Amino acid sequence: MGEMITIPSFDGAGAIPAYVATPAQPAKAAVIVIPEIFGVNEGIRRKVESWAELGYLAVAPDIFWRFAPGVELDPDVPEQMQEAFGYFQQYDADLGVEDIKAVLAWTRTQDVAKTGLVGFCLGGRLAYMAAARTDIDASVGYYGVMIDTMLDEAGGITKPLALHIPTADHFVSPQAQATIHAALDTDEHVTLWDYEGLDHGFAAEMGNRRDEAGARLADERTREFLARNLA
Template sequence: MAGEFIQITAEAGETFRAYKSVPRSGDGPAVIVLPEIFGINQHIRDVADFYAEEGYVALAPDVFWRVEKDVELGYSDAERDKALELLGRFDTDQGVRDILATVAAARALPEVTGPDGHKAVGVVGFCLGGRLAYLTAARGDVDAAVGYYGGGIDKLLDEASNLGCPLTLHFGADDRISQPEVIDKIRQAFAGRRDVEVFVYPGAGHAFNRPGHSYNKSAAMMAHSRTISVFRKAMGPHYDLSALWDKHCEYEFGTRNVDDTMSTMVAEPYVNHIPTMTGGYGYKDLHRFYLNHFVHGNPADTKLVPISRTVGADRVVDEMLFCFTHDREIDWLLPGVPPTGKYVEIPLIAIINFRGDKLYNEHIYWDQASVLVQTGLLKPDGLPVAGVETARKLVDPSLPSNTLMARWSQSGKEGGDH
């Protein structure tokens, strides 16, 4: 995604800039991206582009324009000192009014859409922006609000009763600004509000969503999924992720067309088959992998048997049986192993993450020990592993449990239960 700067008209007719990024579809609900104290720098523009990739018209306004226009700071000590100096001169109340002007400007954009003809606008903010997102939701008309590690919200809870939309707040458990007692105070203020959620991420500090020394990938990924869930529910857009995943699998295993398979994915996707670490990171490597080692390399009788499927706001979790005859070398599953002619059935889990209506990544899990047992490459004697029994028990839970536990026979004897 590549955005542009546009001008927003403030309440008295002055103008200030905002970075705008539009989704591939050309329209969608709007998300106002409220920056940290460092202005609309590259990181915030990247965040706006990220939300555009998710299907939103993203607008990142210059909240410091009344103090100093066009602020774009990095994270050196000198730039941090400059940012804190700007924050000291920042008028929060006026800043919220400027954000509400940005909300109004978003609703006037022809690209902005929403459910039932309503031009939907949400806000998401980081650090200073997290506090401003909360205040914008309390003082204005927005459809949803999300704040990341917003400092000082605990001192503004007298406005909590004015909140008229869903609110989600993300904090790091090790945040030096919003410590546990602060987060508890915020939770208590919203007790009983089912549309307000407060999440705390273990091991994450302040600014855990910003790439750099404070970045915590697991916290950032989980927080983003929860944020997308809030926005999807309140504003859309709604994608049929199940159908999109089915189409991807059809291209992989049905028509076996690599270019069609890649067309269902984002510009730079990745796939990781966890047990064998096969797949690809980025379009070039993944296309090479699909073309030479996967799509055309699966056995002719390959079959996927669905067991269960869970569909979330931005991902699908598929539980299935993967069945095949090992009639050729299967690079991604049994790399370097000549065909054994053995028939194999294994339980397999696929976790598929989407950005908007395109697949972003796949994490695929299976029990490699079961594959090795079924192909005769691993003798199960004396090892806690099983062959096709793992697949059969998945389908028929009444089959015996605990067959690998030598002590199971003893615990059922008289006096063996505790």
């Protein structure tokens, strides 16, 4: 269903590869899917195609295109997990937000009125950053990392943002989760959903990390959230 395209970057460094799926009927809105640290792999492509099946123009940019273009990794393979951690250390999230702005500018040339964003892990952090730094219409972050270190940017959030927080996330400590709740629970633009006992990656499309019940619940909430806020 999908295909690879390129989108010009804002900084003139080149073109951002992106996987795009188009619905059979005119798109009711667009959804940008921001991958985990494993690239635009099969799981992310499935998520893009699922959004297209729901009637959205869906696009997943290759967030590591500047230094590891086209990489696809499997988190269930230890060596590939370590490779992914290395890419995470190299990644410049500020440039990542600029790339999101470029993809957002592209979606707005595609005859859709609104664009939302769904991000996972590092992409979950970028969902928060995009909500604070761009005019994206709605954002959803799954198990975003390091959000607790960026809460001084929360004042920039003026459009709906939802965050899925698994309470047993081994990359986001209970203290970090408490800090996020303390800062954002009363923010009228932000919705926080906790998943008791679930770990990082519970909504992965496939693999050992997936929790079926948790993933289904989170994805249903995401679909309803974006349907309401992108209408």
